[in-house]
Each structure stands twice: as structure tokens, then as C-alpha cells.
Amino acid sequence: MHRYVGSNLMEAGSDTTAVYLQSFISLITAFPDVQERAQKEIDEVIGTSRSPSFADWDSLPYLQAIVKEIHRFRPLAPQLIPHSTTADEHIGQYILPKGSMIFVNIWGINHDPEAFDHPEEFNPERFLHSDLGAREGADCTGRRNDMVFGSGRRLCPGMEFANNSIKINTINMLWAFNFHLAKDATGQPIPIDLNDTTDGILLTQKPFRCVIEPRSPRHAEIIRDNYAAARERLMNFENELSESERTNEQLVRSGHLQASHVERPVSSSSKLNNYVGHTVNVHYGEHVVQRYVADALESLMKGKTFVLQERDTVGNTLSEQNVPADDFAEMIVRV
């Protein structure tokens, strides 16, 4: 029973929030003007002296509008979860016989042109003028912004949990990162096809390419500091680390190792995603303790220089050296 309840929550709670985040990233990348406006609002409220917290949410009306618009535009379960009648039901002039299967067409409700101006446009602004995002004079009887979580008495029991998770992820990601379209080999942006979704109960964007990079070195520094501060707590949940990752963590925790970072290329045009896919081993005595990955590194970085930083566990820089990228893949760092 406990196992069933646990796995039920895990199942219902993980893919749903993940699908929301996928929609969020695809939409925020596809609509750079929305992203820019949200980041302007965040910068005015939070700035760069700290990372966001739940307490900031009420001061961010445009971000609130973005979340509502994502739920309207991309309802996670477009037909909700089907139910069936346990007895004959009379609704107006209709009789729904016992055993009928009921779908709630939340997609249709959210894209109703009588309720919304240009319902096929992604436009968070509509929720700044009306709490339900509705057009002026629309009949909004029975409408709620949280209908994506179900209707009737049997709602999603994880709604509050999900809302908190969505808030803190949305605000943190927009505060921390810029999202851009990826480019093809000729440098042309690769558009995201927002209609390229999977079939099934959940409306999931199929894999798409985009570039996600820290908004500035200062943002990156705060993220690293937060990670260092959370390390002790996170370790309690990291039960599936590989042997080398565990050794690394133990060494860092015992103070024997200062984690080394391949920080960033000197060339300011280089993006963090250039690292994806490559492997550099950092050795501590006999142990391989850190691996950094970057796929396009050799081809893209040839002839460029990296700053290799040695940092302590709270992110202070202990030493710094310039390293030609050509030597990079061979490098072994001893701390």
C-alpha cells in the first residue's frame, strides 16, 4: 500500500512537472520578447545580489501571467483524465447513462474564441488585463485558471505541490539563463515547431534544440555558490552515484579536494553549450574525481584559450591559469 501510494505520487508528480518545464522552455525560447520582458521584471525585483525565492513571486505579475498562459495555451492533459459515471446523470436536457466515459475538453475550453482574443496566440499579456485572461464581456461562468488540474470534486491532489514547483523553477530559470534558438551549420536559427508534440494523455513537446546559457558571470557565480551551500543536503538524495562520483564527493566533503572547474573560454563569443559531450578527467592521486564534458570542443575551440580555475568548496578561486584548448583534452590536474 505504501509502495503504491509512493509510486503513484512519484509517477503523477514527475512527468507532469517535467512536461510543464518542457513547454516552458520551448515557449520561452520561441518567444524572445516574452523572455526579455520577464527578465526585465525579474531584474527590477531581484537583481544580481542573490537568487530568487518564493517570497518574490507576488511581486512578479508578468511571470504569473506567463505561467497562466502556458497552462491555457498548452494544457498538460488536453482531455484531462477520463472519468465514468457511477449512476445515470441528468445534465440539462441530456442523460448520461451509468458507465459513460467522460472527457473534459480542456483544450477546447482554453482555445474558445468566444472567451479569448486570438486564442491560438501565445500572449501572457492577456492575463494582465483579466485574471482569467478572457476577452472583454466574455461569459466566464465556471471558468478557473487551475482547470488544468481537473474539474469536479476529484482534482489533482498534487496541485499545491506542483504550483510551488512550477513557480520556483520558472522564476529561477528566467533569472539564471538566457534561452536561444540553436543554429544550424550555416548559422541559421533552427525554429521550434510548437505543434510537434507526442500523442497520449499528456501533451509533450517532442525533443527540440535550443541554447541555454547563464545570463552573466555573476549569475553563474551565484548558482555555483548555491550549489556549494546545498551540497550537504543534496548528498542525502544521491544514492545512485557511480564509484568515482562518490569518491569525488567524499573527498570534497572531507576537505581533501578543492573541486577544479573548467570555467569558461576567454573568447566571450563561446557558449557554455560548446562543452557538451567532451570528457576531461581530473585526477586526485589514484582517483579520477571529476569529469567535464564537451562535444564540439576540439573543432570549435582550436586555437583558443581557456581559463582553468581551481576553486574551494564554496567557490572561492584558489588559482587560475590560461590553458590552450589544444592541450585541454590531455590535461590532468593534480590538487
Ligand code: HEM
Ligand atoms: C503541472 C503539474 C500537474 C498537472 C497539470 C496535474 C494534473 C492532474 C490532473 C488533470 C489529474 C486528474 C484529476 C482527475 O481525476 O480529474 C491529476 C491527478 C493526479 N495528480 Fe496531478 N498534476 C500535476 C502535478 C502533480 C504532482 C506534482 C503530483 C504529486 C506530487 C500529482 C499527483 C497526482 C495524483 C496522485 C493524481 C491521481 C489522483 C486520483 O486518482 O484521484 N500531480 N493531476
